[in-house]
Amino acid sequence: MNAPVVIRGGTVVEASWNGPADVLIRDGKIAALLKPGAAVPDPAIRTVDATDRLVLPGGVDPHCHVGFTSGEFTSLDSYAECTTAAVFGGTTTIVDFAIPRPGRRPLDAAVAQRAKAGEGLCDSALHGCVVEWDDTTADQLKTMADSGIRTIKMFTTYAGESMANAHTILRTMQATRDLGGMVIIHCESDAIIVDAQTRAAEAAGVDAAHMACTRPEIAETAAVAEILAIAESQNAPVYFVHQSTAEAVELVADARKRGLVAFTESVAHHLVLGDGAYTGEGPERFVCCPPLRSAEAVEALGEHLFTGHITTLGSDHCCYDLDQKQVHRHDVRHMPNGLPGVETRLPVIFSRYVHDRGLSASRFVQLSATNPARTNGLYPRKGSLMPGADADVAIWDPQARWTAGVGQLHQATDYTPYEGMALTGRPTTVLVGGHVVVDRGELVDDTPRGRHLEASPLDFREMATGCIPAG
Incomplete structure (x- = not known):
């Protein structure tokens, strides 16, 4: 069973609305969208900081x-x-x-x-x-x-x-x-x-x-x-x-x-x-x-x-x-x-x-x-x-400036058609089924959890x- 997680401080973006909200995750699912800073039942819950980030x-x-x-x-x-x-x-x-x-x-x-x-x-x-x-x-x-x-x-x-x-x-x-x-x-x-x-x-x-x-x-x-x-x-x-x-x-x-x-x-x-x-x-x-x-x-x-x-x-x-x-x-x-x-x-x-x-x-x-x-x-x-959706979340830094290049990427090839392109915005933390897989741009969990x-x-x-x- 997944440990519960709360994503705090970010702006949640859905297809039909967006606004400040905290995201509560339990058992690999979105459990609730909370008012920013709202108390959660478990004080030991893992907190993911999304301040100044978009939560998608x-x-x-x-x-x-x-x-x-x-x-x-x-x-x-x-x-x-x-x-x-x-x-x-x-x-x-x-x-x-x-x-x-x-x-x-x-x-x-x-x-x-x-x-x-x-x-x-x-x-x-x-x-x-x-x-x-x-x-x-x-x-x-x-x-x-x-x-x-x-x-x-x-x-x-x-x-x-x-x-x-x-x-x-x-x-x-x-x-x-x-x-x-x-x-x-x-x-x-x-x-x-x-x-x-x-x-x-x-x-x-x-x-x-x-x-x-x-x-x-x-x-x-x-x-x-x-x-x-x-x-x-x-x-x-x-x-x-x-x-x-x-x-x-x-x-x-x-x-x-x-x-x-x-x-x-x-x-x-x-x-x-x-x-x-x-x-x-x-x-x-x-x-x-x-x-x-x-x-x-x-x-x-x-x-x-x-x-x-x-x-x-x-x-x-x-x-x-x-x-x-x-x-x-x-x-x-x-x-x-x-x-x-x-x-x-x-x-x-x-x-x-x-x-x-x-x-x-x-x-x-x-x-x-x-x-x-x-x-x-x-x-x-x-x-x-x-609530009820799988807890697959991408937390974006909308102002991150970076340059696309094969050395910056993780695809199994030796080139990208976007080589040298200056870009603004990228995901920094990514959760899959409530597990933090990428954090601060680093792979922190390579467990194969894929399902058909x-x-x-x-x-x-x-x-x-x-x-x-x-x-």
């Missing part, structure tokens, strides 16, 4: 790849390594993916990935994945839903590996809808991408410096429009991962106005980094899909953090190292796509949008913790500091009204 629900990262194999490459981190980096960055729950290799059943991939959860320093949930529909898929989805895996990833690109055709997407939408789940979609038109890559190879080249032109913005918007049409035809909920343009986000927002339950995720690197990175030194460090966009596109996308059209904030964490990124640096068609980001997701957005541009701390919590918990069937257990979280059936009515901008 631990972040929920809805998009995190751990030990992910794509093509010839496998990302480098284990659950222990990924979740160590996560907690240093203020994230206390990750949602991983079980993406089957060609010829493997989705259920088998999910069972194998779920078994790793116990290695983590924090809890994790799981997205399944369907590539091709057959006469066993419906039963596999039912078995996964019964074990708490209710969100199913699908791709409209990567033909021959993970791409699903429109028939498979429609059938999977039907099945997940009826099981209280939801399809989550990587939207890029494979036909447009293949054509763009072919033309690039014949002209300027397909090296990392030309990454942006090999996967144009229209490939994303075209796929989003098609998937929205399929979802509307089935009245099925749908969640779009890593949307990188304002146009794509607005297509989803318009569908919501028509009554569709539809959500947009954006990721930190699309909100902060621009395609100018591809013209500098080491462009392979920034190869991701969708690619980084123009400075104008980044600015337009970021505005939707304020409008409320972006529902969640993910990392799309893929922990490759420089050796892996450089093997095929002259041909992005064979490079491993993805950036390490589970640790930097929250500090980078806090600095650039909360500190620099005035995004409210409550909206930050909604994007980074509450809405990811809601859209993954984990709320109110996760993403909240209200079973998602509850999604309440689409609550999600449609609950995932709205904080007032």
Whole structure:
């Protein structure tokens, strides 16, 4: 049984309110929010000082790849390594993916990935994945839903590996809808991408410096429009991962106005980094899909953090190292796509949008913790500091000034795309299930307490009204 803890002196930030309060924790749960300085029954209770700090629900990262194999490459981190980096960055729950290799059943991939959860320093949930529909898929989805895996990833690109055709997407939408789940979609038109890559190879080249032109913005918007049409035809909920343009986000927002339950995720690197990175030194460090966009596109996308059209904030964490990124640096068609980001997701957005541009701390919590918990069937257990929630807490110093760099981070790689970036704000103390895991920026408890979280059936009515901008 956990020893009781009280967090004193801080400003508690929830998605719908914030204010001074002390946080009482018992048995790994939030027991009460107290008036500042209120007496507690046990005089020997451990006190955590949060004076001049923000007390936030631990972040929920809805998009995190751990030990992910794509093509010839496998990302480098284990659950222990990924979740160590996560907690240093203020994230206390990750949602991983079980993406089957060609010829493997989705259920088998999910069972194998779920078994790793116990290695983590924090809890994790799981997205399944369907590539091709057959006469066993419906039963596999039912078995996964019964074990708490209710969100199913699908791709409209990567033909021959993970791409699903429109028939498979429609059938999977039907099945997940009826099981209280939801399809989550990587939207890029494979036909447009293949054509763009072919033309690039014949002209300027397909090296990392030309990454942006090999996967144009229209490939994303075209796929989003098609998937929205399929979802509307089935009245099925749908969640779009890593949307990188304002146009794509607005297509989803318009569908919501028509009554569709539809959500947009954006990721930190699309909100902060621009395609100018591809013209500098080491462009392979920034190869991701969708690619980084123009400075104008980044600015337009970021505005939707304020409008409320972006529902969640993910990392799309893929922990490759420089050796892996450089093997095929002259041909992005064979490079491993993805950036390490589970640790930097929250500090980078806090600095650039909360500190620099005035995004409210409550909206930050909604994007980074509450809405990811809601859209993954984990709320109110996760993403909240209200009584009864798991005592996952990130205590932030909102004025801490620091410089991002691989030497400052804990990810299992030798680079960060944010190298040298000056940042303001970071978590200094992090609790997982009521245990202080990080304190004053140091790992003080590396006990693996990770649990596989079973998602509850999604309440689409609550999600449609609950995932709205904080007032």
